[in-house]
Amino acid sequence: MSRRRDAVVRRGLRHIRRAIAEQPRMFALAFLASSLYGGMTVASAYVIGEVTDRVLLPSFEDGATTGTALALSSVAILGVALLKILGILGRRLFAGIMSYRLQAEYRRRVTGQYLRLPLSWHQRHPTGQLLSNANSDVESAWFFVAPLPFACGALVMIAITSVALVLTDPLLALVGLVVFPLVFAANVVYSQVMSPRMQRAQQLRAEVSEIAHESFDAALVVKTLGREDTETGRFADRAQELRDGLIAVGRVRGVFDPLMEALPNLGTLAVLLIGAGRVAEGATDAGELVSIAYLFTLLALPIRAIGWVLADLPRALAGFDRVTPVLAATGETPYGPDAAVPRAGGAGVGLRDVGFRYDDGGRATLQAVTFDVPAGRTVAVVGPTGSGKSTLAGLLVRLVDPADGSVLLDGVDLRRLREGEVSTQAAFVAQSAFLFDDTVRGNVTLGAPVDDDEVWAALRVAAADEFVAALPEGLDTRVGERGASLSGGQRQRLALARAVVRRPRLLVLDDATSAVDPAVEARILDALRAGGTPTTVVVVAYRQATIALADEVVWLEDGRAVARGSHEQLLADVPGYAALVRAYAQAEVPA
Amino acid sequence: MTAAGQLRDREHEGALATLRRGLRMMPEFRRGLPVTFALALVATAGRVVVPIAVQQVIDRGLGSPAGPDLGLVSWVVAGCAVVVVLTAVAVYRMNVRLFRTTETALAGLRERAFRHVHDLSVLHQQGQRRGSLVSRVTSDVDQLSVFMQWGGVLGLVSIGQLVVATVVMAVYSWQLTLLVLVCFVPLVFAVRWFARRLVQVYGVVRERVGDVLAAVSESVVGASTVRAYGVRARTAERLDAAIDRHYRAQVDAQKVTAAVFVSGEFVAAVANAAVVVVGVLLGLAGDITPGTLVAFLFLVTLFVAPVQTASEVLNEAQNAVAGFRRVLDVLDTEPDVRDPAVATPDRVRELPAGPLGVRFEHVTFHYAPGARAALDDVDLAIAPRTRVAIVGETGSGKTTFAKLVTRLMDPVEGRVLLGSADAGWVPLADVAFASLRARVVMVPQDGFLFDATVADNVRYGRPGMTDHDVVAAFDDLGLGAWLAGLPAGVGTAVGQRGESLSAGERQLVAVARAYVADPDLLVLDEATSAVDPATEQRLTRALDTLTEGRTTLTIAHRLSTAERADEVLVVDAGHVVQRGTHAELVDAEGPYARLHASWRRSSAGEPEPAR
Structure with missing residues (x-):
């Protein structure tokens, strides 16, 4: 004592x-x-x-x-x-x-x-x-x-x-x-x-x-x-x-x-x-x-x-x-010396034997995942809860680094790129949208040199233009702490506009339309697909509408990319996929 | 009347008015206050006793013509020592009394404010930032408590000390007392001016603290956004700027505080010098003794101390009063939906036994005076035991409908009745809450779970259930297998807000909670966010069991819900525009057919036709 x-x-x-x-x-x-x-x-x-x-x-x-x-x-x-x-x-x-x-x-x-x-x-x-x-x-x-x-x-x-x-x-x-x-x-x-x-x-x-x-x-x-x-x-x-x-x-x-x-x-x-x-x-x-x-x-x-x-x-x-x-605490993200190759159009994405586990030493979240997304293509990542979809989405924009293997952007390992390079090429929208205590404009641009026309265009794509126009001060309206003055759907649409306005070469959507009415979601997805630039899109989704938007589907199960192909192919070949999609469709619309 | 959703706000009320209002609401505080005040007065005696001892020793002990009288000195010192010890005991008693009464009173205040927040309508609760409501029963009251423990005691003793020191000084020499008082007059004005400055500068500090908190929380909560968009430098800049502004505000405030303190010290020095000069002159005229003059120099320090303390306590006092006001504002806000059992006991009624139907009689509601009506002259009846789906675009008035049926809000015009043709209809406004909440249950969109076990959360719907009953309820709902799959079954802890469970699983528990409450009228606000298909299927099955045989109003976001309902109400811009079964409406020309088509497309993934 x-x-x-x-x-x-x-x-x-x-x-x-x-x-x-x-x-x-x-x-x-x-x-x-x-x-x-x-x-x-x-x-x-x-x-x-x-x-x-x-x-x-x-x-x-x-x-x-x-x-x-x-x-x-x-x-x-x-x-x-x-x-x-x-x-x-x-x-x-x-x-x-x-x-x-x-x-x-x-x-x-x-x-x-x-x-x-x-x-x-x-x-x-x-x-x-x-x-x-x-x-x-x-x-x-x-x-x-x-x-x-x-x-x-x-x-x-x-x-x-x-x-x-x-x-x-x-x-x-x-x-x-x-x-x-x-x-x-x-x-x-x-x-x-x-x-x-x-x-x-x-x-x-x-x-x-x-x-x-x-x-x-x-x-x-x-x-x-x-x-x-x-x-x-x-x-x-x-x-x-x-x-x-x-x-x-x-x-x-x-x-x-x-x-x-x-x-x-x-x-x-x-x-x-x-x-x-x-x-x-x-x-x-x-x-x-x-x-x-x-x-x-x-x-x-x-x-x-x-x-x-x-x-x-x-x-x-x-x-x-x-x-x-x-x-x-240590563990700072190390950055490489390279600049991203400035190219027009979508970025090519590649995963090579990617493995990931959380630090608590539990089961591997992802194991030996390998696939490519060619430039300009749209790929849906589908899998049951806990199959590692969100982790995969985070890996693509280097929110986390893989434990094994590598993630490539235009053939370059993300870890070789200089700090800030990934975010000039890729945009990421998470399931729960985070807004800063700033104006609508500030939240969309995040300080990027973008003029108001471009902001409005992005808001239009994200089906957010109508509600923003109705706000008391339009683009200058402050959204409050974490966007408290807006509804969940409105926050999510602003987060989508934030991604769109940067004209990313790779867009990663992690179930980013879940709080939006189905009708509005359809409008947003259509606009994204109809956009002029053939952006590479990776979407994590449950809704069949979202899946149908993709050129291809990657089926994840227990941290492994088990199958890949068109929606129809997977429906026919992969029983797990068929069961999941049908189950969800049944919950949504009984046949 | 205050605008809807606003708490009463008396930001500009004076401090004294706040205190009066507060004392009315804290009866515990007034009890025993006179004794405490009496002790405070005694407490100051010990402080003046030392200067008196000095005077006695110099004048009578050492200054007597017959040479030093050590016997007298011993008596004086012993007497004073006894007084000092008694004073200490009095201060101890006073402190303990004061702490006990204030803390008891504040605990009562906390409790009443907490209860009152729950009594306020959802309009008030949602109109305030949650944090602001919490702070009114936590940090605002804490501030009061801290003030009472530090500043309150100091202030009380200081006032007593000021009074006693003045009286003793006046007994020694009224001329010198007058002189000291004159010296302090400018200080009184200075302190008042400083007080206003202090309020200002500390107001700025508080604001800046808020900015820092917000900026820090952005860097933590928005961690993935910051990384995904490479805006680390920008976020760091904003953070550093907020921290720097806070620092500068603190330094500014410190300058004012130091100036306040020092002005008292300066006045004390001036008074001391003046007392020496005038005292010597008075002494020469034979008016005072040397011992008196020396004692006076001691007394001046006693006089200065409370003035300085007052300036120190002032800022804390302002904060405490502001906090006090915020707590009282909650208590003063009239709940706009009141339990008739309390508000109008003469015409309170119970809901009739048996199944419940719903009747709207020309019901109009708007969220603020002059705002567009969320529901406009709605007139309809829903038969008991019908499952009704309410559909419509976002903002059409579906949710308002649900809130009026559960009496979370009252209509601005018209009335809502519950009952049946057989058992009679009762206006919702006359139904005792106890009866209403036992028979009518709403499952909100986000089925909030408490940081407890699954069983505890379900029991919340019907207290006193055993774990065995809870398991049985899950079995009834077809969720037995799911429950068995949890790490500790019904004993599984769900974590803060139920975050250890998935969103869908939280809904399962919320459904079980509503099921055990066994209501006759059920209002479901369907969750919009997607859950994984396996859970979705379980949820659908559980809801089927839950709604079986009960009148059910579901705010539907899913087509499947509308299709399975006995009846569909289509709401648009505050009006019920269509009503019928899904089969009737889907082929009819109208908004439902359009909604349905859009739903189907989005589920099937077909593009929307060009507009």
């Missing part, structure tokens, strides 16, 4: 060093400012003491004062205060900048990794986890940095004070030597008692949020089955647990806060008690007593800053531990 605690302390110190090493300039500035603040805080106590000794008490004794003495006192008080203010400003600003820079920098690194790492890595990590890695985890990893310079400044201040105390009066220094370590120890105990409770509360917050998410997602089911009471009960149970967790956190704070306030106050009283004796002995004077008493009042806050840093370290480490694997 205590070893684990030591480990946390050691790792915490290393984490602090890391923060300083990342932002040495900002830390130096913030630390300087903080030390200035610390020095001036001590100085202000001495000024008060000196003013008491040299101006206040003599004036009262003599019954007279001079303008110069008063002016000097004011200047001293104000001067020290101004320097202290400078220290505060610098400390807050530079510490803030340091913490925000670290956040921004790590967010850039993490999201940079998201964009760099291959799709297979993404598939292994839940979306929610990746989102919180880049957001809350990065934030909590560097949250402690904001009070860090303050805490370091406080250490300086304690050092100065201790020296000053010893020089002033060794006996009074003893009070400091008792109170400071006590305050420090209380802080350490606090952070250790608090952090597991905080973590539990955080966990419960997440659980409450999860229930709310799920329950509101299920709103229609809850409503139509009249289960509002059950749902509220489920939510209330967890909300009560969270309440108890937060009260437990509050109870610790409830003890700690008054303790932290009482300790310096008791220290001041001790200083008065011992100091009065020393004054009576003539070992020290009233002014110095006032200084030291004043100092204790002022020190209470900076010492707490040390506590803030310590209390936050476990959370910071937990956050950082969740970010590290992302930053350390």
